[in-house]
Amino acid sequence: EAQVTQNPRYLITVTGKKLTVTCSQNMNHEYMSWYRQDPGLGLRQIYYSMNVEVTDKGDVPEGYKVSRKEKRNFPLILESPSPNQTSLYFCASGERDTFYEQYFGPGTRLTVT
Amino acid sequence: AQKVTQAQTEISVVEKEDVTLDCVYETRDTTYYLFWYKQPPSGELVFLIRRNSFDEQNEISGRYSWNFQKSTSSFNFTITASQVVDSAVYFCALGSGQNFVFGPGTRLSVLP
Numbered sequence: 001e002a003q004v005t006q007n008p009r010y011l012i013t014v015t016g017k018k019l020t021v022t023c024s025q026n027m028n029h030e031y032m033s034w035y036r037q038d039p040g041l042g043l044r045q046i047y048y049s050m051n052v053e054v055t056d057k058g059d060v061p062e063g064y065k066v067s068r069k070e071k072r073n074f075p076l077i078l079e080s081p082s083p084n085q086t087s088l089y090f091c092a093s094g095e096r097d098t099f100y101e102q103y104f105g106p107g108t109r110l111t112v113t
Numbered sequence: 114a115q116k117v118t119q120a121q122t123e124i125s126v127v128e129k130e131d132v133t134l135d136c137v138y139e140t141r142d143t144t145y146y147l148f149w150y151k152q153p154p155s156g157e158l159v160f161l162i163r164r165n166s167f168d169e170q171n172e173i174s175g176r177y178s179w180n181f182q183k184s185t186s187s188f189n190f191t192i193t194a195s196q197v198v199d200s201a202v203y204f205c206a207l208g209s210g211q212n213f214v215f216g217p218g219t220r221l222s223v224l225p
Contacts, residue, residue, distance in 0.1 A: 040217055048212070048213075092158075107156055
């Protein structure tokens with residue numbers, strides 16, 4: 001089954017404790033992206049990647065890091081989480097041939113206290 | 114800068130009514146893509162449609178139809194004969210290159 005998986009689905013952590021949210025896709029897509037969803041703001045793009053070792057900032061990259069060492073994986077790293085990073089996070093993947101029509105993961109709800 | 118506006122924050126309709134969700138976008142790019150996604154109460158994001166900037170044909174898929182008008186920078190979504198299962202948050206999105214901007218969403222409630 002074609003899918004994007006994220007782990008963990010739920011995470012409660014404390015300010016400053018480094019965390020990683022994993023994202024993996026099995027569709028051999030070149031493009032992967034991370035978004036955060038906040039009430040009234042829709043989804044905002046954090047980082048995206050066109051291919052292995054190629055990443056670019058989206059609209060809200062501050063406080064986040066990503067890496068793309070393998071085509072299928074695109075982890076999101078919060079080196080020192082803060083309460084304003086409490087949000088619902090989505091990973092997505094897509095292909096240039098379909099104009100980046102994106103398939104989304106199930107979401108990770110992060111709470112930083 | 115790119116921007117997507119969905120002026121309707123929440124809409125409530127009674128089942129079988131038609132409803133139109135508005136989407137207005139801003140971009141200086143000549144090549145771009147427009148999307149609609151559905152987010153049901155379960156939380157996942159479901160792709161509904163994609164339109165390219167050079168393809169202004171409207172589209173109908175079952176009870177769903179989309180009206181793309183470059184002249185007014187709009188990409189509106191109409192649900193005909195709405196059903197309770199259509200209750201969800203609907204997002205309009207604009208893509209240019211690999212960068213995407215989503216609107217704030219419209220919460221649609223379809224009452225039985």
